[in-house]
Amino acid sequence: MTAVVETEGLTKFYGTRKGLEDLTLQIQPGEVFGYLGPNGAGKTTTIRLLLDVIRPTSGRATVLGADTRDTAVRGRIGYLPGELALAGRERAHDFLGFLAEVRGGVSRGRIDELADRLDADLSIRMGQLSKGNKQKVGLIQAFMHEPELLILDEPTSGLDPLVQHEFLAMVREVRTSGRTVLMSSHVLGEVQNVADRVGIVRAGRLVAVEDVAALRERAVRHVEFHFDAPVPKEAFEGLPGVRDVVVEGASLRCTIDGRPDALIKAAARFTVVHMVSSEPDLEEIFLTYYSEEAPRAHAGA
């Protein structure tokens, strides 16, 4: 099977500042690939290299089997920029019509259908769109021509939860139809429900590529229990995967790696009034990768 996105030693320096170093990555057809990393890690640099907006310092990249310099291939890609800028007096549907025409045509019905799904008002002038509406127009233009590859840079920023939900449904439909998605995010929570694999990039280097299921196993989670009476600290010490236990009267705070099973069973011996479990903190996963996986990642790259 030919990879949809394939890079080899892809490197980009902005003068002396490193943007991305030695990225070797393959994304297969029909896959949703989450590209994770903190701001400034190199996600946008990678994406802009794939779209030939910027040119690599060294290394190479192919998209849909063609070199990124091949102009025609871009008609088969849907792209949502990370910092989408839309301006001017033109109305949103006229702008979408222009993009559709250049890419070889999209039916008016298709644009309206997407606008309906995302609840976007396309009669507004581009310069007056709110941030959320801008993002919706950006999504519509990326999805409307049913591209074989979608490259979405921080697609959910500025969207309200309802629209985010609809967007994720659209991503799943794309996968179901056998097409491919590359989406970046700095929040694992945004991609973990749709992505098959995630790549984690930090300071310009790809530090890990993991199955989402495996990543979730590794995730570090902060958990808080509140009981109806003070609890002894000893009851929670030495549990597998439980760290940083702090007991203050009737409340317990700790960090868990992987499964919460042992902790839940220990807590069940007391009367639980309230429980808070935060989403896995991606930053801590990065830290985990730095401390434990760094040697392996370097060897693998």
Add this chain to the structure above:
Amino acid sequence: MPTLVRKTLRDYRRSVIGWAVGISAFLSLYLSIYPSIRSNPDFAQQAALSKYPGPLRDLMGGLADIASGTGYLQAVVYQLFVPILLTICAMLLGTRAIAAPEEDGTLELTVTLPIDRGRLVLERWAAVALGVLAVAIVTLALVLALGSVSDIGVPMGNIIAAHTGLFLLALFFGTLALTVGAATGSKAVSLAVGGGYALAGYVVETLGKSVDAISWLRWVSPFHYYLDGSPVALGWPLGDYLVLLGATAVLVTTAMLAFSRRDVGV
């Protein structure tokens, strides 16, 4: 017409209309007072010469024979004011081709369309050229109409020749702004280079006639190829216009090559 040309022209529509209206207002004002100048030639000539003493007069193109139709048309329309206005219009449109959308981020989506970078530049340039052409045609029609109403007595062919030069001059500077923008991505740099070259070019061409030290520089001034042939009086200076056209073509080619080579929006 290619999609991108049409879309760019749509974006330019308001400013093109604005400049056409503005320059037309200027022309209407000055051409409508010509009959009173003609009826009092000695006074007008005297007033013009005393208003612009010495080198200032050179800067204004000499102001010879201002009470004649040819002299008047040259001095108030084709010498300085209208070329400056149309050149500014063309340079603003030129910066809006690449540099301005690159700075505000809207170029990002455009460069990821299945359009070759060189073609993108060429089609944006075509829209700039058509926009400037539209302003030139509207203002030409107005000069011809008002000229015949005020009985200005300049042959229609000469007015068309002068206006063609005006268009080519403005197009050259618009293309220069586009090219600098395509090469650097900076609006400020492209306006500074375009404006600086226009100003220096004009001064060198007008003052260079009487200052020997800089007279050789006239050859690199675009205004030389517009003013030196005196089209209002003498008709088509074909060779000069071909120089302007050729320089414009070189600039467009440079813009296409430069833009194809570089990173966008970094």
